[in-house]
Amino acid sequence: MAHAVVILAAGLGTRMKSKLPKVLHPLLGKPLVGYCIDTAFASGAEKVVVVIGHGAEQVRQTFEGYPNLHFVVQEQQLGTAHALAQAQPVLADHQGPIVVTQGDTPLTRVETLAGLVAAMQAEGAGMALLTMRLDDPTGYGRILRDEQGQILGNVEQKDATPEQQAIREINPGVYCFDSSVWEKLQRVENHNAAGEYYLPDLIRIYREAGQKLASVESKDTGELLGVNSRAQLAEVERVLLQRLRADWMNRGVRMIQPETTYIEPSVELAPDVTLWPGVILRGKTRLGEGVEVGAYAVLTDTVVEAGGKIKSHTVCDEAYVSSGADAGPFARLRPKAYLEEGAHVGNFVELKNARLGKRAKAGHLAYLGDAEVGEESNIGAGVITANYDGQRKHKTTIGKRVFVGSNSVLIAPVALADDSFIAGGSSINQDVPEEALAIARERQRNIEGYMKRKRGEGS
Ligand code: UD1
Numbered sequence: 001m002a003h004a005v006v007i008l009a010a011g012l013g014t015r016m017k018s019k020l021p022k023v024l025h026p027l028l029g030k031p032l033v034g035y036c037i038d039t040a041f042a043s044g045a046e047k048v049v050v051v052i053g054h055g056a057e058q059v060r061q062t063f064e065g066y067p068n069l070h071f072v073v074q075e076q077q078l079g080t081a082h083a084l085a086q087a088q089p090v091l092a093d094h095q096g097p098i099v100v101t102q103g104d105t106p107l108t109r110v111e112t113l114a115g116l117v118a119a120m121q122a123e124g125a126g127m128a129l130l131t132m133r134l135d136d137p138t139g140y141g142r143i144l145r146d147e148q149g150q151i152l153g154n155v156e157q158k159d160a161t162p163e164q165q166a167i168r169e170i171n172p173g174v175y176c177f178d179s180s181v182w183e184k185l186q187r188v189e190n191h192n193a194a195g196e197y198y199l200p201d202l203i204r205i206y207r208e209a210g211q212k213l214a215s216v217e218s219k220d221t222g223e224l225l226g227v228n229s230r231a232q233l234a235e236v237e238r239v240l241l242q243r244l245r246a247d248w249m250n251r252g253v254r255m256i257q258p259e260t261t262y263i264e265p266s267v268e269l270a271p272d273v274t275l276w277p278g279v280i281l282r283g284k285t286r287l288g289e290g291v292e293v294g295a296y297a298v299l300t301d302t303v304v305e306a307g308g309k310i311k312s313h314t315v316c317d318e319a320y321v322s323s324g325a326d327a328g329p330f331a332r333l334r335p336k337a338y339l340e341e342g343a344h345v346g347n348f349v350e351l352k353n354a355r356l357g358k359r360a361k362a363g364h365l366a367y368l369g370d371a372e373v374g375e376e377s378n379i380g381a382g383v384i385t386a387n388y389d390g391q392r393k394h395k396t397t398i399g400k401r402v403f404v405g406s407n408s409v410l411i412a413p414v415a416l417a418d419d420s421f422i423a424g425g426s427s428i429n430q431d432v433p434e435e436a437l438a439i440a441r442e443r444q445r446n447i448e449g450y451m452k453r454k455r456g457e458g459s
């Protein structure tokens with residue numbers, strides 16, 4: 001029978017010093033508790049219940065529409081056992097194992113949860129417990145065992161004797177219970193230093209009920225890293241980035257100075273991608289085989305097909321770059337910028353809702369907004385589409401093999417037909433027919449001898 005997972009996340013998170021509920025703090029672009037939720041489902045959970053307190057409405061809204069995910073509110077934080085008890089109404093009919101994790105430890109692995117369930121079932125136990133050995137166990141609950149190594153219980157730091165405090169085996173706060181847990185939770189009391197209902201008290205209660213206890217030791221102490229402060233959030237981010245980079249390099253990605261690459265878990269990379277130092281890859285960015293991204297480029301929700309190239313310091317947002325196309329250095333591709341095969345965008349060129357056809361070029365200092373540029377057209381330096389009249393946006397349509405001379409303003413709506421030629425410095429506000437030359441500027445006048453006369457050397 002499939003298991004359910006309960007994530008305890010009602011704690012206040014005061015040390016974050018933030019208006020945002022702790023569990024919603026972004027970790028590589030994804031809310032903290034989102035990691036626990038995804039891990040829970042990836043472990044095979046059929047239902048996931050998150051116990052929330054502070055900022056409940058905001059947390060709910062963030063995950064709206066997520067299937068088989070439930071939220072319950074713990075109005076008062078009376079302890080971890082009390083928190084778990086809040087999930088009972090949602091799981092009353094659930095017969096399978098119930099895994100419990102903590103909402104602020106995002107690095108817990110899928111295999112760890114699945115391993116606990118398997119250990120409990122294999123040993124016919126009523127409960128399974130994860131354990132870890134730490135050089136410095138300060139702050140954690142300590143695991144108590146008898147001479148035979150049987151687990152007797154857990155004692156919290158606050159309640160521990162000096163001898164107990166010396167125990168290095170700790171409780172990471174990840175458990176698996178059978179469905180008798182609800183009835184057993186009623187027997188947990190709060191006679192302890194914190195005056196709280198302690199979840200680890202269930203260890204003793206299961207033992208007293210004569211049920212077997214399974215335990216699994218995790219060697220990956222990194223899994224335990226919790227987020228209580230901004231510094232810990234940064235530390236967890238560092239660990240997660242390290243995992244992601246190592247994983248992508250294993251799959252054939254080349255990273256130069258990998259410790260400087262920022263990459264979110266939603267990003268997808270193909271083999272032979274090259275990332276130069278300081279690259280930032282966010283959201284649903286996807287890079288095809290052999291794509292190269294230059295130093296300090298920032299790509300958000302951007303697709304670059306095989307063999308595309310993004311040069312250094314380029315910023316892309318919801319852009320699409322086809323095979324063999326390139327952008328940068330110092331280019332800006334804003335939402336719906338689309339480069340067809342072999343198109344080229346050079347330095348200080350900005351595109352927004354603009355499509356560059358095959359092998360079309362905009363090499364320097366241009367703005368193309370709400371524009372369509374046909375194949376093999378050339379956009380000169382300083383060309384601007386005047387697409388906004390202060391109220392509405394208008395479209396510029398440029399055909400194939402059009403040459404737009406430098407420093408021209410294309411006042412939209414306007415269309416330049418195939419093979420037309422715009423003289424440099426033109427202000428174009430009328431359509432240009434096929435094969436035509438358009439010049440729209442003041443004619444030049446040269447006044448002979450002007451400088452000599454000015455100096456009084458005139459005849
Ligand atoms: C808990 C364990 C401790 C273990 C440690 C591992 C207890 C009593 N102690 O201690 O043995 O070593 O985790 O990190 O369980 N929460 C609620 N409602 C509450 C209280 C807590 O939802 O009323 C949530 C918190 O948001 C947090 C989790 O439960 O995600 C753990 O609570 P916390 O107060 O951090 O427990 P610890 O003192 O760390």
Ligand code: CA
Binds near residue numbers: 226
């Ligand atoms: Ca904690």
